[in-house]
Amino acid sequence: MTILQVEGLSKTYTGRFGANxxxxxxxxxxxxxxxxxxxxxxxxxxxxxxxLNLLAAFxxxxxxRVLLEGKxxxxxxxxxxxxxxxxxxxxxxxxxxxxxxFNIRDNIFLPLVLAGMGYVDMAKRLQPIAxxxxxxxxxxxxxxxxxxxxxxxxxVARAVITSPKLLLADEPTGALDSKSSDALLELFAxxxxxxxxxxxxxxxxxxxxxxxxxxxIKDGELFHQLYRGDNTNEQMYQKIADTxxxxxxxxxSHE
Amino acid sequence: xxxGLYSRLALQNLRKNGRSYxxxxxxAVLTVAMFYIILALAVDPNMExxxxxxxxxxxxxxxxxxxGLFAVIFLFYTNSFLxxxxxxxxxxxxxxGMEKRxxxxxxxxxxxxxxxxxxxxxxxxxMALNKALFLVVAKILxxxxxxxxxxxxxxxxxxxxxxxxxxxxIFLLIFLYGIRRVxxxxxxxxxxxxxxxxxxxxxxxxxxxxxxxxxxxxYYISVTTTNVLQAxxxxxxxxxxxxxxxxxxxxxxxxxxxxxxxxxxxxYYKTRHFTAVSGMMYRMKQNAVxxxxxxxxxxxxxxxxxxxxxxxLGMEQSLSERYPCDVNIPMANADTVAMVKRAVAGAxxxxxxEVWYEYASLxxxxxxxxxxxxxxxxxxxxxxxxxxxxMVVDLADYNRxxxxxxxxxxxxxxxxxDRAEYTADTxxxxxxxxxVKAQVDEMMKNGDATANLTxxxxxxxxxxxxxxxxxxxxxxxxxxxxxxxxxxQPMQYYGFEVPGHDEDTALAxxxxxxxxxxxxxxxxxxxxxxxxxxxxxxRQDFVSIYGSLFFLGMFLGLLFTMAAILIIYYKQxxxxxxxxxxxxxxQKVxxxxxxVKRAIQSQVLIVFFLPLVVAGVHTGFAFPxxxxxxxxxxxxxxxxxxxxxLGTFGVFAAAYAVVYALTxxxxxxxxxx
Numbered sequence: 052m053t054i055l056q057v058e059g060l061s062k063t064y065t066g067r068f069g070a071n072x073x074x075x076x077x078x079x080x081x082x083x084x085x086x087x088x089x090x091x092x093x094x095x096x097x098x099x100x101x102x103l104n105l106l107a108a109f110x111x112x113x114x115x116r117v118l119l120e121g122k123x124x125x126x127x128x129x130x131x132x133x134x135x136x137x138x139x140x141x142x143x144x145x146x147x148x149x150x151x152x153f154n155i156r157d158n159i160f161l162p163l164v165l166a167g168m169g170y171v172d173m174a175k176r177l178q179p180i181a182x183x184x185x186x187x188x189x190x191x192x193x194x195x196x197x198x199x200x201x202x203x204x205x206x207v208a209r210a211v212i213t214s215p216k217l218l219l220a221d222e223p224t225g226a227l228d229s230k231s232s233d234a235l236l237e238l239f240a241x242x243x244x245x246x247x248x249x250x251x252x253x254x255x256x257x258x259x260x261x262x263x264x265x266x267x268i269k270d271g272e273l274f275h276q277l278y279r280g281d282n283t284n285e286q287m288y289q290k291i292a293d294t295x296x297x298x299x300x301x302x303x304s305h306e
Numbered sequence: 307x308x309x310g311l312y313s314r315l316a317l318q319n320l321r322k323n324g325r326s327y328x329x330x331x332x333x334a335v336l337t338v339a340m341f342y343i344i345l346a347l348a349v350d351p352n353m354e355x356x357x358x359x360x361x362x363x364x365x366x367x368x369x370x371x372x373x374g375l376f377a378v379i380f381l382f383y384t385n386s387f388l389x390x391x392x393x394x395x396x397x398x399x400x401x402x403g404m405e406k407r408x409x410x411x412x413x414x415x416x417x418x419x420x421x422x423x424x425x426x427x428x429x430x431x432x433m434a435l436n437k438a439l440f441l442v443v444a445k446i447l448x449x450x451x452x453x454x455x456x457x458x459x460x461x462x463x464x465x466x467x468x469x470x471x472x473x474x475x476i477f478l479l480i481f482l483y484g485i486r487r488v489x490x491x492x493x494x495x496x497x498x499x500x501x502x503x504x505x506x507x508x509x510x511x512x513x514x515x516x517x518x519x520x521x522x523x524x525y526y527i528s529v530t531t532t533n534v535l536q537a538x539x540x541x542x543x544x545x546x547x548x549x550x551x552x553x554x555x556x557x558x559x560x561x562x563x564x565x566x567x568x569x570x571x572x573x574y575y576k577t578r579h580f581t582a583v584s585g586m587m588y589r590m591k592q593n594a595v596x597x598x599x600x601x602x603x604x605x606x607x608x609x610x611x612x613x614x615x616x617x618x619l620g621m622e623q624s625l626s627e628r629y630p631c632d633v634n635i636p637m638a639n640a641d642t643v644a645m646v647k648r649a650v651a652g653a654x655x656x657x658x659x660e661v662w663y664e665y666a667s668l669x670x671x672x673x674x675x676x677x678x679x680x681x682x683x684x685x686x687x688x689x690x691x692x693x694x695x696x697m698v699v700d701l702a703d704y705n706r707x708x709x710x711x712x713x714x715x716x717x718x719x720x721x722x723x724d725r726a727e728y729t730a731d732t733x734x735x736x737x738x739x740x741x742v743k744a745q746v747d748e749m750m751k752n753g754d755a756t757a758n759l760t761x762x763x764x765x766x767x768x769x770x771x772x773x774x775x776x777x778x779x780x781x782x783x784x785x786x787x788x789x790x791x792x793x794x795q796p797m798q799y800y801g802f803e804v805p806g807h808d809e810d811t812a813l814a815x816x817x818x819x820x821x822x823x824x825x826x827x828x829x830x831x832x833x834x835x836x837x838x839x840x841x842x843x844x845r846q847d848f849v850s851i852y853g854s855l856f857f858l859g860m861f862l863g864l865l866f867t868m869a870a871i872l873i874i875y876y877k878q879x880x881x882x883x884x885x886x887x888x889x890x891x892x893q894k895v896x897x898x899x900x901x902v903k904r905a906i907q908s909q910v911l912i913v914f915f916l917p918l919v920v921a922g923v924h925t926g927f928a929f930p931x932x933x934x935x936x937x938x939x940x941x942x943x944x945x946x947x948x949x950x951x952l953g954t955f956g957v958f959a960a961a962y963a964v965v966y967a968l969t970x971x972x973x974x975x976x977x978x979x
Contacts, residue, residue: 109894130898137896148891152588160575162896170575209895 054120054216054248055083055106061114062101062271075101076271078115083217083250088243090259091252092291093268099252102268103221106250107140108132120216137162141210141218145225147202149194149209156190159209166213176212184208184238200231207238211247218242220251224258236261256295260288269298312408316415319395325972326388326879331424333384333872334473337377338428340865342469343436344369347443349461361847362443362854369858373865378476380869383599385480387876389487396488406488413484421477425470432469446618446853507561507591514562517554524548528931537934544931548924549602556598560590581892581905582912589881589913596877597917603870604921604962607863608954609928614859616936616950617852623946625848629841630751631661631801632812633819637754638836643800645832646819650802653818655811657802663703663750664770664796666777670694670763672726676734677763679780693760694726696735697752700773704766708748714768718743726761735765736779752799753839770796797836812842867958871965874914878969881913882976889977906977914966922955 062076076098083089093099104110106117108124117124119139127135142148149158156177163173181187184204189197197205203223210218220239224232232255240261243249251262259265261284267275275298277290320327347353348366396409457465524547531537564587568574574583590597617624635646643662650657670677672694679696701714712720719740721733732739749764756762767773777794804811819838826832889902897905933947 130900133893133896133898133901142894144894148894150584150888150891152584152888157580157584161580161892164575164580165577165892165896165901167577170571173575213896 052085053082054085054087055250056118056121057081057106057115058118059115060102060105060112060117062098062105062110063113074271076105076112079268079271079273080115081266081273081276083248086243086246086248087264088239088249088262089251089264089266090262091250091266091268092254092256092259092295094254097268098271099254099268100221101271103219103252107142107219108136134166137166138213139216141213141215143203143206143210143218143220143223145222147194147199147206147226149202149205151194154191154193155186155197155205158194158205159190159212161209162213177208180208180212183241198231199227200234203227203231203235204238207235207242211242216248218247218249220249220253222253222255223251224253224255232257256288256291259291260284262287265291265294267294267298274298312411313415316412316419319412320416320419323388323392326391326876327420329872329875330384330388331420333868334381334420334424335428335431336868337373337381337865338424338469338473339432339435340861341370341373341377341472342429342432342465343439344373344861345468346432346436346457346465347440349465350440350457351461352440353443361850362447362857365851365854365858369861372862374472376862376865376869377472378479381476382479382483384872384876386483387880389484391880393487409488410485413488414481417477417481417484421473425473428473429466429469443853443857446857447849448853507587509562509565510558511562513554513558517551517559520547520551521555522551524551525927528927528929531931531934537931538938541931541935544928548605548928552601552920552924553595553598556590556601557594560594561587564590577901578905578908581897582908585885585888585905585909586912588884589909592884593877593881593913596873597913600870600873601917601920601924603866603873604917604958605924605928607866607870608921608925608951608958609932610859610866611863611958612925612947612951612954613932613936614852614856615954616947618856619950620946621845621848621852625841625845627751627756628753629839629844630753631659632803632807632841633657633801633815634753634839634841635800636752636797636836636839637667638798638800639795639833640798641833642835643798645822645826645834646800646838649818649822650815652822653814655804655815655818658805660800660802661707661750662798662800663699663707664773664798665703665750665752666696666698666773666780666796667754668696668698668776668780670696670735672761673734675730675732676739678734679736679783694763695755695760696763696765697755698735698765698767698773698776699750700767700770702769704750707750710746710748712744712746712766714743714766715741716768716772717741718768720744720746720766722746722749722764724756724762724764726763728763733765736776736783738775738779740767750799809842812840816840816843867961874965875969875972877913878910878973879976882973886977903974906974910970910973914970915962918959918962922959925951925955 058080060076060079061074064073064075065071079098079102091099091102101110105112108117108127111125149155150161153161159177159181160173163176177190181190184207186201186204186208189201189205194202194205203226207223210220223239224235227235236258239249239251243263249262251258253259263279265277265287266273267277275294277287277294279287282290344366348363348370353363353366399409399412400406524544527540527544527547531540564583567579567583568587573579633650635643638646647657668679670679670693672692677694677696701712701720704720705711714720717738717740719733719735719742721728721742722745728745731742733742734740746766755764767776773796774794777796778791781791781794782788804815816838819840823834823838826834885906889897889906892905893899893902929947929951933944936947
């Protein structure tokens with residue numbers, strides 16, 4: 052079943068007085084199946100973040116459309132967007148985006164509290180997730196008291212506690228050391244095995260090599276796709292690296 | 307070239323930080339101007355030449371001290387606030403290779419520019435407003451301001467020198483503080499300073515409870531102190547207690563309360579409470595002292611302005627209580643009254659509505675069922691409730707003066723008690739027990755009796771014989787022989803209005819009476835007794851005291867209001883910056899813009915109006931004690947003071963709301979940027 056359809060998506064930023072038009076994204080199309088784990092790769096400025104912002108409806112496209120389970124994001128009313136985002140999407144950010152003034156437990160509860168869930172239900176949901184993320188011991192601590200890897204696992208817990216249709220991750224390993232990165236990627240993989248659809252934006256080859264599919268973006272255009280097939284993580288890593296070299300040296304599109 | 311670089315950098319910094327330095331500059335300008343004005347008024351010889359204005363200058367000199375102290379604390383405090391916010395900028399300069407001595411140079415130049423600018427603008431504003439405020443003072447005093455007023459060159463130089471000296475010292479202090487900040491911190495710390503201290507505050511229960519006790523004790527003193535003479539002293543104790551308590555409650559109490567709310571899971575995990583409780587905890591940790599400052603400043607403004615305006619606006623009423631007629635001759639005898647009448651007639655003035663009666667006035671101890679005259683004046687303030695001031699008149703005079711038609715048996719009396727309660731049916735006075743036939747409202751006016759702090763007992767006895775007997779008995783109890791006491795005579799009160807209550811006529815009457823009085827005292831031609839009190843003359847004294855207090859109250863009120871507003875503005879700005887990040891995150895995890903806006907609104911509202919509400923409560927609880935302190939100066943009733951307090955609070959709250967609306971806009975801009 053197709054969970055996400057991106058059709059001819061374009062985004063042009065216009066400077067003041069109509070001058071300096073910048074094409075951040077042009078005519079990007081792809082689909083994501085239920086249970087898929089995809090990575091979007093590209094260098095800084097390639098349009099990755101723009102794409103993610105459009106998928107999360109933080110921003111409006113200038114052309115094309117995004118359908119989540121067949122529902123056009125543009126048709127969601129402005130005042131329903133927040134609730135829609137809360138119920139359908141989970142976010143993991145590079146800089147964690149945890150709130151300093153909440154302890155770990157409350158940070159994870161945040162989207163549920165915003166959705167108006169009662170305390171007992173929330174606690175019920177938290178317990179298995181906390182265990183899976185290995186953060187049961189630190190629930191009463193504050194973000195400044197725990198390590199970066201732990202913070203990111205908390206952010207993942209916050210993202211999945213609403214059982215979102217799609218988990219969006221923006222450079223989730225960007226601020227982590229290699230050991231924490233590995234642990235987080237392993238966590239993503241295991242979430243994916245349990246059926247969680249994941250779309251991750253990254254420019255880390257290592258991170259992308261865990262995905263089932265890798266999409267490459269260059270200068271706002273979809274440039275290439277790689278499918279894992281039967282490849283191991285290592286083989287995938289090599290393929291991605293080759294593609295990136297090709298991209299950097301200005302090879303032609305394979306499409 | 308280097309030199310040019312530093313001054314350019316300093317100027318650029320000031321411009322770049324315009325949103326925070328602008329209000330500071332404005333506050334500095336106003337503080338300079340207000341200090342200059344009050345100093346100039348306090349030493350202006352023209353003030354002295356205005357009638358009765360010596361009092362106002364004494365009051366104004368206290369004002370100079372208060373404004374000076376205030377300027378030091380206020381400017382230093384707001385500046386430290388600004389510096390803290392600029393730590394990051396300094397850190398960046400430091401990292402970019404600027405040495406600390408260069409930073410010091412830049413801070414020095416910045417401080418110098420702000421100092422010069424605020425001094426020059428402040429002095430210009432001060433000089434311009436000085437004349438205007440002089441006219442205001444003249445208006446309050448009800449006299450014509452002398453024309454062509456200007457400080458003499460020598461005085462002007464002196465006032466300027468003092469003002470410049472004071473503010474140079476303040477800015478030097480500010481500069482030294484800046485140096486300290488730069489030298490104490492390491493570059494990395496400078497860069498991260500803004501993110502330090504994000505730890506969740508701990509609840510300090512002991513402090514919170516102590517705060518409650520302090521405020522409670524202050525309130526208790528205010529509510530329970532009935533003794534007016536103790537009230538003055540206890541008032542200051544209560545003020546200190548409430549100030550300490552306010553700081554404790556804002557800092558420790560607020561956090562403790564929020565912790566309690568957080569513990570209640572059912573309450574805490576609600577969409578609206580969730581962000582508010584934790585957000586407030588965070589805010590209170592950083593801003594509790596600032597909010598307590600605002601609260602105390604607001605309370606001071608409210609108390610000062612309501613109190614002084616009550617005195618000022620109630621002055622006419624006080625005057626007419628204390629001096630019931632235009633011309634009053636209390637405690638007189640027949641010869642003196644006759645002399646006064648001759649003098650007034652001699653001046654061509656026709657007395658109207660003449661009042662004349664005989665009375666006895668005695669001090670007594672209040673007993674369970676009566677009054678015991680005493681000559682023991684060893685005055686202990688704690689005995690004040692037992693002291694009674696007694697005025698006795700006879701029925702004939704009473705009926706004549708008040709237009710009543712009572713009859714009394716020889717052992718019956720009419721009674722009126724002010725500032726005390728008496729419910730028994732009988733009353734023993736000087737060894738004789740009377741039956742209280744009625745408690746009456748109507749009573750002849752007597753300024754001496756109403757001016758008392760102790761309870762006043764008006765007793766109407768059946769006839770003049772009875773009146774004389776009371777006086778004789780009192781004289782005897784004071785140790786006189788029966789023979790001496792047998793010559794006892796009541797005192798006389800004589801008062802009248804001048805035609806049309808004309809002030810000049812009243813003053814002319816005073817002149818005539820004074821001349822006759824002095825002459826009689828010199829040649830012993832009249833057996834003088836009592837004194838003469840002319841309301842128009844006394845009014846000048848009242849105006850001088852109340853007017854200067856009123857002026858100072860308004861002046862300081864304005865200054866404190868300005869301070870409160872500035873602190874509020876800075877709070878809003880720094881909080882807006884802190885909150886931006888937090889609300890952005892919340893939006894990312896699924897809070898709608900509307901919810902964000904609502905959450906911001908409720909937090910800002912609470913933070914903003916908490917000090918005002920607490921100030922209101924403080925003022926409310928200060929009411930009883932201030933009401934009693936005011937009773938010493940003024941004879942106006944509680945009702946009047948209530949209106950003064952409500953009026954002041956209303957105006958202040960309105961001004962506060964306007965400031966809120968203005969700063970809230972800045973805040974939303976910062977948060978939603």
